[in-house]
Amino acid sequence: DAGVTQSPTHLIKTRGQQVTLRCSPKSGHDTVSWYQQALGQGPQFIFQYYEEEERQRGNFPDRFSGHQFPNYSSELNVNALLLGDSALYLCASSLGQPSDGYTFGSGTRLTVV
Amino acid sequence: GDSVTQMEGPVTLSEEAFLTINCTYTATGYPSLFWYVQYPGEGLQLLLKATKADDKGSNKGFEATYRKETTSFHLEKGSVQVSDSAVYFCALLKAAGNKLTFGGGTRVLVKP
Numbered sequence: 001d002a003g004v005t006q007s008p009t010h011l012i013k014t015r016g017q018q019v020t021l022r023c024s025p026k027s028g029h030d031t032v033s034w035y036q037q038a039l040g041q042g043p044q045f046i047f048q049y050y051e052e053e054e055r056q057r058g059n060f061p062d063r064f065s066g067h068q069f070p071n072y073s074s075e076l077n078v079n080a081l082l083l084g085d086s087a088l089y090l091c092a093s094s095l096g097q098p099s100d101g102y103t104f105g106s107g108t109r110l111t112v113v
Numbered sequence: 114g115d116s117v118t119q120m121e122g123p124v125t126l127s128e129e130a131f132l133t134i135n136c137t138y139t140a141t142g143y144p145s146l147f148w149y150v151q152y153p154g155e156g157l158q159l160l161l162k163a164t165k166a167d168d169k170g171s172n173k174g175f176e177a178t179y180r181k182e183t184t185s186f187h188l189e190k191g192s193v194q195v196s197d198s199a200v201y202f203c204a205l206l207k208a209a210g211n212k213l214t215f216g217g218g219t220r221v222l223v224k225p
Contacts (some may be wrong), residue, residue: 042215
C-alpha cells in the first residue's frame, strides 16, 4: 500500500519563475494538505483541499495556489518565486478530519536561486 | 492563536541515556497532541499521539502524556540508540480542525 507520493523530489528554480509540485495521497485518503518547512523550522500550514475545493488556508500570499483532482491527487503552484520560497514542501493526506493526524510524504526540496 | 513551544536543540546524548524533550502548547479547547519524527532527508513520520487529557501515547520505546493542567506533552525515552538521531516535532490538532500546528523542532544526536 503506497503512502503519500510527492514529485519531484528536488527542484531548482530562478527568482520570478513559477513552479508546480505534485502529490498523490495515501490510498483511501480524500484530503490533502500542504506545508512549507523552511530550513531548521517546523512545518507551516499552507492550505488544505477536500472535495476539490480549498477548505482552509494558512497565512500565505495568493502566489501560492492549489488544486485537487477527482482522484484526490493535488498540485501546489507557486508564482513569482522569491528566494524566501526555498524550503521543503510537504504534502499530507488524511481521510476527512481524523483525530490521529496525517500521513506525510517525503517532500519536495525547492531551491530558488 | 494556537502555538507549540519546544525546547531548543541540539540535544546530544550518549547511547543508552535517558531522553526528555519538553513541549508545551497554547490552544483553546481540547486539541489532540502529536509527536512526529523526521530523519535526515525524509518527511515526517508519526511517532505517537494522545487525544485527551491524561492519555499516554507510546511507540518504539517513546512515551508522552497529555497534561491538560500544565498544557504539556513531553517526550521521553528511557534508553536511546544511535538510530534515534533525528529531529522531533511536537504538534497539535484542534478538535474539528484542519491544520496541524507544529513546534520548531528539536534535533537529537545520539553518539555511540
